[in-house]
Amino acid sequence: MGLPVPAELKREWAALQTRRHFLGRSGKVLGLAAMASLLGTEALRGDASGASTYAAEGPLKMPYFAPKAKRAIYLFMSGGPPQIDLWDYKPGLAKLYNQDIPDSVRGAQQLTGMTAGQAHFPIAPSHWAFKQYGETGTWVSDLLPNTGRMADDLTIIKSTNTDAINHEPAIMLMNTGNMNAGKPCLGAWLSYGLGSMNDNLPTFMVLQTKLNDKENNQPVSSRLWSSGFLSSEYAGVGLRSSGDLVLYLSDPDGVDRNVRRKMLDAVNAINHETYAELGDPETNSRISQYEMAFRMQTSVPELADLSKEPQSTWDLYGPDAKEPGTFAYNCLMARRMAERNVRFVQVYKRGWDVHGNVTGTLPLLCRETDRACYALVTDLKQRGLLDDTLVIWGGEFGRTVYSQGGLTPENYGRDHHPRCFTTWMAGGGMRAGTTYGETDEYSYNVVKDPVTVRDFNATILHAMGIDHNKLTYKSQGLDQKLTGPVPASVVTGLLA
């Protein structure tokens, strides 16, 4: 059989086969043969339940050292939450209302096209008051009354800073360590480096939150959870925010599971032939993804069945959590995935790009997220999961202290600000009740303990048991890694 590929194309492919292909393939065949003899042929032929197992390529498939966190949940606040209105308390700004920010603070910084033309850069103090929370007395905005209540469980980083000033490069940098597309994201590196802890669910899952059309939603794309140059089986599997979580997951009417199994076996056989013929590793990814989809036919409905959740869950997460696609629902799903040992879950919440109407939009955003964030961390904690689950909250940059557009006592706008922004982590291996780093009195420049995106990611990898310098993949002549070629260091001040 084989694929109906025109003979001409096959010849061309064969001509493209280089010595490297040949050696690479013979190496793998030898490796498989060796493994078959070690494991017994069972492992390669498929196990009793009918799902085949395939040898995934990759380095270690386990941590380099005993990890503090086995899994992570990353709440990604796309658009750039304003640190001044939420976390970075600057009471001194009130008396500087409407004054221009000194040039010495701004320095020679290049601004975005949206405010570069402004004649004035009037300081806009936060509209909201701040309160102290917990034994640590952490100052948190009134917009986040619930997140504030768990301040003693959080590790707040006020000195996160990035190199990019616009959404796409900044969000790529945050997720993949590089502003350009084509590099694997954090989740892909984790599943490549650590492997799966649950054969029935993807190692890396992505949940998108339904849009709120009152908010300024910057697009997010699957590039952010792509596996880049790694095999595509390490890419994030996105669940839909409305309708079926995964499209076409249920069998069509009249097709039962045995028929589906037979069909898959036949397709796999064809794919194996294709692989033998053309040697493209993506064919193997395809086979393992079909198998994963087959297993997900039973595991995803079980995952999404919320009927057994006790009433206390709904009291905690709120009524929103019953509606698929809300941020609260996604947080609840993230907890359920953590319970089922999904290695990495990323929840995207868009809309934080508050260029204007901060007082109109920011409360909406906080209403959607504040309670759910609190619910997630509290729920993980009471269920004993926070000890080995790392929760990460943050966006791609911060926002300016000066107002974009007009400044009135009631309202203002804030532009992108890469030089400082606030993120937080909680759980697995993090030093709870810590605030790390400081910014100047304008929340403009970092004055103490800066944390670059590289350091931020190196610290996450460290918590998961990975030495960020060792987890590499050769591509384009470089030993590529998430933290990039510029030296990065684990921020020990964040670690328990």
Next chain:
Amino acid sequence: MWWQKLKQLRPRDAAAAIASLRRYIAERVPKDKLTRTVWATTFILSLVLLLLPWLVKLDGHAHADWEQFLGRFHPLIVHLPIGLLILVPLLELAGDFEPSLREAAGFVLWLALLSCVAAVAFGYLLAYGSGDAGAGVTRHLWGGILLTIAVMLCLLARPYWTHATSSNATRAYPWMLVMALLTLTWTAHQGGALTHGKNYLTQYMPQPMKRWVTVGFFSKPPAVNSFYTKHINPILDNNCVSCHGEAEVKGGLRLDSYEELMQGGEHGAAVMAGKPEQSLLVQRITLPPDHKQFMPAEGKPPLNAEQIAWIKAWIAAGASSTATTVPGVAIHESQDRPLVPVPDYSALMPELQQMQAAQGAKLVQVSKNASDGLVLNTVDAPASFGDAQLAQFEKFAPYIVEVELARTAVTNASFATLAKFTHLRAIHLEGTGVTGDGLAKLTALTQLDYVNLSGTQVTKAAVAPLSSMKNLDHLYLYNTPAEPAVAVVPDPTPAPTTEKTTP
């Protein structure tokens, strides 16, 4: 053609050529004058070598690039005298059976001398050119000089041994040779310690042997519980001492002990107590990393912000060697208990794999270090994993540090099995049918730190015995009769204050 003649040459011809050269000199130069000249030359050369360290002082500064370029051939050349000198005694001994080999020994000894001189010269260029100085460098340098002199003395003494008559003293040469070889060994070791580090040889030495070798040699001063010994010295040790230590003293500065640190280097005091900003040490580590004088140099990783902050705070507080705390620095000490390593299970790997296939559960390593133990993972098929399946894993009990039994079919009967898993640190039983009868058996597990019984039917009375376990820091009973799920109702988030958009 001459090269055709060359092909016909035999070793014996070379020996003959040397012999005729010797005859030629002997015929023309009176014997006593020749002896005098040779002795005088040896004396002058030795004197020059002995004075070399004073004539051209190693000042710890880098000099011309060409010196460094040539100097870097030292590691290559240095192996010639080693090989040649080892060959000499072998040839001398073999000479008892094959006299021509003893003839060759003299020639080889000459080559050894020439290579020694070359090695010393290039080594000196290396040290002088790159600005190396320090006790290790000095020892190696003196070794090289003494070795060269010893080889010269061997050459002088040898004729009295090979042409021994009963009248003149003859035993000097073998002893000289032994001395030369001992000097060679010592010098070569010093050189090796410079390139590979002092612990290169002993690092992987078997423990009993190590104890025997290192007792008395590498004993360190007793650790004081001060801020300096606990926090400052380790930073310097890990980042600076490879260039500013006993073996190498760049810029005349050593940072390997408190006294040396306070003494400073050739640019002055490294630390000015109470004045961090004026301390050279702080200045150098806080320059922009691409600055010429930035430390650590040569692309070594910079100190992180926390380490710099500690050094600054320590100097600001007076740079004391005894103070145990420093104002403004609260150092977080990890509360974690060190992990107890599990015994070696590599021999059981085949059995272990069979077990996984049969029981539908996985045993996965905690990390690359096998001694961190194994995790029993049942999440792929929890419903079919019960007491009987768990009992099957008893064989691997000492290697398992964590069991994930959440939502499996295990019951109270499993507590007896689990009590045999001596290295267990964590037990997950959430959502199972256990009611807590028999939980007391777990008190046998001394390393147990985490037990999760959320969503089970355990009662307060059932978990009471666990309270005696002093290592059990994490006991989760959420949503059980012992700790019913309480409704946590979060605060309302404020509403938008305006619907107006900015002008």
